[in-house]
Structures are given as C-alpha cells and as structure tokens.
Amino acid sequence: MSEVTVRTLAKLVGTPVDKLLEQLAEAGMSFEGPDQVVTPTEKMKLLGFLRRTHGKAEPAAEDVAPKQITLKRRKVQEITVAAGKSKTTVAVEVRQKRTYVKRELVEEQDGQKLEREEAARLLADSKLRQEAEEAHLREQEKKRAEEEAARKAKEEAERAAREAVEAEQRRAEEEAARLAAEADASAQAARSEGHTKPVENRRAPGHGHGHPHKPARVHVRTDDAEEDVGGRFGKGELHLSKGGAARRGSAKAKRGRPGKEPARGAGGGQHAFSKPTAPMTREVAIGENIIVADLAQKLAMKGGEVVKALFKMGVMATINQTIDHDTAVLVVEELGHKAVKASENDAETALIAHTEVEGEKRARPPVVTIMGHVDHGKTSLLDYIRRTKVASGEAGGITQHIGAYHVKTEKGVISFLDTPGHAAFTQMRARGAKLTDIVVIVVAADDGVMPQTIEAIQHARAGGVPIIVALNKMDKSDANPDNVKQGMAQHEVTPEEWGGETPFVPVSAKTGMGVDELLDAISLQAEIMELSAVVDGRAQGVVVESSLDKGRGPVATVLVQQGTLKKGDYVVCGTQFGRVRALFNESGSQVDEAGPSIPVLMLGLSGVPDAGDDFVVVEDERLAKDVAQQREAKRRESRLVKQAGNRMEEIMAAMGQGAEQQVLNLLIKADVQGSVEALRDSLTDLSNDQIKINVISSGVGGITESDATLAAASKAVVIGFNVRADAAARRVIETHGLDLRYFSIIYDVIDQVKQVASGLLGVEVREEIIGLAEVREVFRSSKFGAVAGSIVVEGVVRRTKPIRVLRNNKVIFEGELESLRRFKEVVDEVRNGTECGIAVKQYNDVKPGDQIECYERIEVQRTL
Incomplete structure (x- = not known):
C-alpha cells in the first residue's frame, strides 16, 4: 500500500494544502511540508480534533474498531517449463484475498433477515385474509341483490293479481246495481198497473249462466202479494224483496265466475262501490322551474298529454325540457288542477336561519365610490390620497375594472371604490353605486358636465346615496367652477352655497389642494349618516371583482358589510363555495381578518364568482356546498328555460x-x-x-x-x-x-x-342621379341616328355614365350614351344651363319634351 502525504490527503478531502497544514498544527502535529507522510494514527488524531471542533462527540470504541478486515496476500514464483530441447522460465503470481467479519455483525444480519422474512409472511397472510373477506362480501351482496329482485317480482305479481280481482269486483258490482235498478223499475210499474209485467234482463255478455238468446224474468214480491215471473235460470224461481235484488244479484254474479275469490267488503248497502261523480282535482307544487316529465308525473297524466296542452298554449317543448313557473301554472290550471308554490329549498332556509347576525352594532368606516367622466382625474385623486400610483398600470391610463382600497387618514379609515369612467362600463358603475355609502363625483373644472357625469348622478340617485362633488383640476388656468355648478344644477344637484344640499369641494389631484377639505366633507357626511355594523359575528358582504389567477386560482375582491371575515372560514359565494385560504389587502400584504367596510382579496373558492354576488360565512363546508349546488342547479334550469323551445x-x-x-x-x-x-x-x-x-x-x-x-x-x-x-x-x-x-x-x-x-x-349598391337634360329638338344624323338637342337643367351629364330616357316622368328606355357633343366637339361632361347634343346608343325614338336622366351607381359599405 502506497504512503499518503499531506498533499495527497488534501486532494482526497478537497481542502487546500495550507488549510490542512493549519488544522494538523492545531491538532498538535507539526509537519515540515506538504510532501511529508501522514500515518493512519495521525489521521485518526486529526479526525478526532475536527469532531471536537464541530461539537460532535467522540465515537465509541466499538464504532472506531472496524467491523470487518480484508487481508490481501501476493506471492510470486518462477516455474521452469521444458519446451523441446530448450527450457523456459515463467513467472507465476498468486493473489489471495480474505475478509473477516465480526461474529456479532453476522448474527445481527441473520436476525434482520429472519425478521424481514417473518414480516413478508405476515403480509402475505393478511392479503389472503383480506381477499377472502372481500369475496365473502361480494357473495353476500350478490345474494342480497337476488333476494331483492325476487321480492320485487313477487310484489309485482301480487299487485297485478290484486288489481285484476278489484277490476272484476267492480264489474260485478256495476252489473248487480244495474239489475237492482231494473227490478225496482219493474216493481213500480206492476204496482201502478195492478198486474205483473215481464222485465227483460239485459245482461252483459259473459255474466251469469242464462241462455244468451232467452229473455229471463224475475219474480218480484210486492207489499200485498208475491208476483210470479219467469225464473232467471230457467229452473226455479227467485223471490226478491224490495232492495234485496242488489245483494242477491251481486252474490249470483260473483258465483257466476269460477276461480275468483269475492273481495271483502264488496256488497250492497252502505259498503257498495260508488263511482266518482266529478273529476279528481290535485294540488301540484311547482318551483321556479320544472321539467315537463316531472309535471306530468305530479298530475298523474301521460307526458304526451301535457306536451299537447303546452302546444295548444303556444309553447313548443319536449317532455325532457324545462318550463318556467308561470308556464307550468297555466298548463296545470288548463288541465283542471290547482298549482301551489313549492316551498323553498331546505339548504337556503337553513342558510337564512344560519346567517342571522346578532350582536352589538358599532360605528364602521364609510364606503366611498369615486365616479365621473373619462380623464377627469378620478384615479389620480385617489392616488394622491393613497400616496401610490394606480393608473400607471392601466392601459392608456384608463381604469378597466373596479379597484377597492381602504385608506387610513387623520379623519379615520375610509374605504374607496374606484370605478371606470367610460360608457361601456355603465353596469359596473351601477354595481359600485349599490355597494357604497357616499358617492364622490369628480368633475374637471376645465371641462364641465359630461355624459358619464350625468350617468353617475343617475346611479347615485337610484341607490339613494348622498353625493359630494369634487371640482378637480383647479390648478389649471382655464378652470371654471361656476360653469360646473351651473351644469350640475341643471340636473338637480344644487351646491350648498346656492341653497342646496350637495357639497362642492375644489380640489387638485396634482398639487393636493382641497384634498383635506374633501376628506372632512366625507367624514362629516358619514357622521350624519351614523353608519354602524355588527363586528363580532360571521361575515357577510359583496364580491366587488373576481378573476382567475394562474398561480393562485380563483381570487375575489370582497367588501365585508357585516361581521368579521377570518382566515379559515367556510364561505358560500353565489354558486361557489370554499374555505378562506388567505386574505390580502390592497398593498398585497397578507392579513388574518377583515372587519366591516374593509375590502380584501380572498383566496380559496371553488370557482370564479360573479361580480356582485353576496358572500356569507357558514359553520361548516357541507352547508356551503349544498347551498352552492342548489343555486347552480337553479341557475342551470333557468338557463335551460331560456334555451328551451321557442314560442310560436x-x-x-x-x-x-x-x-x-x-x-x-x-x-x-x-x-x-x-x-x-x-x-x-x-x-x-x-x-x-x-x-x-x-x-x-x-x-x-x-x-x-x-x-x-x-x-x-x-x-x-x-x-x-x-x-x-x-x-x-x-x-x-x-x-x-x-x-x-x-x-x-x-x-x-x-x-x-x-x-x-x-x-x-357587405356593400349596398345605390343609384345617385347626377344630372338631368331636357330634349328641345331632335336632329337626324347618318352616323349616330337621332341626336337630341338638349339643355342640361340639373346637375351634370357625363358621357361615361348610364342614362335613362323619361317621357311624362316614366322610364321608357335605359341604356348608355353614344356621344356627347358641345357644338362639334366631343366633351366628357356638360354642366347645368349648357346646351349639348346627345345621341342615345341603340335608341332612335327620342322626341322633343323627353328628359334624359344621367346617374351613377355607387357602392356603400353597410355599417352598424
């Protein structure tokens, strides 16, 4: 094994040589240079020093000792091999490698292997048991389904048999009643005439056992004597008293059909079957919309009959289409039934009862809407109050949608709604007027009252909201506030100094002049109105604006009107619901809650709500989901009604x-x-x-x-x-x-x-008359035929334009000119009051007194 130097060790651990020498010196080992050898003991000493330096404990003895040792042995020998007459010496190298492992480590590995095998076996047994249980459950479910099917089939058979018995019973009772009536009539006739008169029994085919062609007679007992009449069955006689014929006839009729069990309670007297004498009238509960098939089911009628009734009323709808409440009421009354208003949905009722806010009311900040004409300085004025720029991010400096902000001023907190000023957003401005307490109409002093200024006045009056007029751009030299006051007075907005009730505050969004006076006027108006709301309770409010953010999902700018909106609340908002995940103020900072009159950006809804929808905080997610789903179903039904079959x-x-x-x-x-x-x-x-x-x-x-x-x-x-x-x-x-x-x-x-x-x-082709010439004399020419000597009385006659020949103001020819001359010269046009010679192409029947009308065809682009 090669020796390790300081340089080699530094390269292995990825540390500079100088730094490694410093660490060795700090560990108490001095080295003269980077090429000096580092022993394993010195390495272990350096490792312990570094561990202590980084706050780690010294490893235990058993951790330091290696868990296995690998020994390598290399042995080289030379072998002489005889190759023919020569001998060759070959070097043979033998390498051996053996690894020795601690006995405790081997036993630990064997134990872990046994544990893994045991866990695998238990897991397999658990899976087998689970599959057996699932198979057993499936078998039970199949058995229950078969039993349920058999039970339903049995009930259906019993119901069919019961209906057949009841129908047969009704027929028998009707026949018995008819026979009794005939017997009573015969008895009355015999009593009045003093002798017995045979009565023919007109039986329905298939009832009784008498001969079908042999008339049967009945013996009727009168008050004085028994009268003998031919027997009904041709064998014996029947002795019937008054009123007894019905009961006996009913019993005979029932015995006349073998195999039929007489129904209980079916007989004569007070328990006999009575036929309805008037059609049955039903009360049908109808909601805002109803499907034609459901309406037919409630009326116990066929769907085709209801569709036919609708068609007669002029409504073309199929059985699967939805009709509105009024149409459903009309068709129900047309069919002879009574329509009643269906009760409200349980979820909506629960929501109304759930959201009643009770508690002590406290003063709340006013909600102020800034309105006015385009480029009159609404957003600039609000920017000066908020000390930030808003219009710089808008296209062309125009506010394209509502912005909501709350501002902390020296006079207290004021919430502002900035609405767009141009005509296309009239609906959005109207929505802003419904949310607000005070309307500030910004009018440029150098421009005056404009169309959208008048619209702002109308919206404020429609909402019953007090108005404050801000005369903006007063810093300009051509500012004329009196002109603005006169224009506003024409629309019944009279300044206070003229005896009215509307404050007019001169301001300048550029210099800040009059902004404090404007805030004072807003605060004073709010004090007069005594605005208050319940602070402690579930929040309620209105969606000011909504959008779909790619990173955050559906977001909605909401204005809290009652209670306090908190993070984590369950909210139902129109047809959307959800849990509030986060709340942001207008500066983008996250907040935990928002009180009355405070606008915030809310995240966590299931979809994008419509601007203007109300939002309500509920107790749990289930109620919010039920209400949202019912509202969505109601909206879908309303949409289907609009898209349903058109009226005739x-x-x-x-x-x-x-x-x-x-x-x-x-x-x-x-x-x-x-x-x-x-x-x-x-x-x-x-x-x-x-x-x-x-x-x-x-x-x-x-x-x-x-x-x-x-x-x-x-x-x-x-x-x-x-x-x-x-x-x-x-x-x-x-x-x-x-x-x-x-x-x-x-x-x-x-x-x-x-x-x-x-x-x-496309384009529209129009004809425009450009000139009129009157024929004074007609000349004959060998080249052109008839030449009309004429004078132009209107407009101009051009040679290249088409003409018409008029006689007595009627068109007798339509064509074009052959030539147009002024004296002997060919000219392109002849103007009003000038004489000329006109030759009409392919027409020689021109007479004095005719008029030649010159016109041109022009294409006009159709526009909206």
Missing part, C-alpha cells in the same frame, strides 16, 4: 326574417368578471335587423384549448381582453385559421367588432 310567435318572426340576418359569433375571455359582463353587454347591444352579435361563450382567464375548439366549431372570432392564449390554444387557432384579437382598451374592442360586422354585412 318567435318562430314565425324568425321565419319572416328569412336568411337575410347575418350572425357574428364571438368568444370573449377577459382578466376579471366585471370586464366580461361589460364586454358581453356592449357587444350584444350592437345587434340590429341586418346582423346579430352572438356571444357563444365568455369567461375569466386565459384562452384555453377547449375555448379554441369551441370557436372553431362555431366559426367565432376570439377576443382576449388582457389575457392571452396558451400554446395548445394557439395550435388549434393556427390549424383552423381562426380570427384571434387581443385588446387592452374596450374602445378598440367595440370599434373592431363594428368593422368585422360591417364586413359581414
């Missing part, structure tokens, strides 16, 4: 339109739910009689492969608003050649959809 009027209207109306299919994906709603509503409103804008699908998140496949099947234009298509979706789009367009501002979406729709509409 709608079908006839569609037939009247024919195939002239074009359809433009769109698939919309956006980053947040509010943008989806605004885009869908704005683009659908572009529809008219010539073209229909049809949004086949809309949702939150990126454009996926399924979206692209749906668009390819529907030949739709794909619109991505602040979202992009993934790789799989791009492949589908490229394969099918779909029209994919990305946008970040809604103005561009509307403009380009108008362009696409206009392209589908």
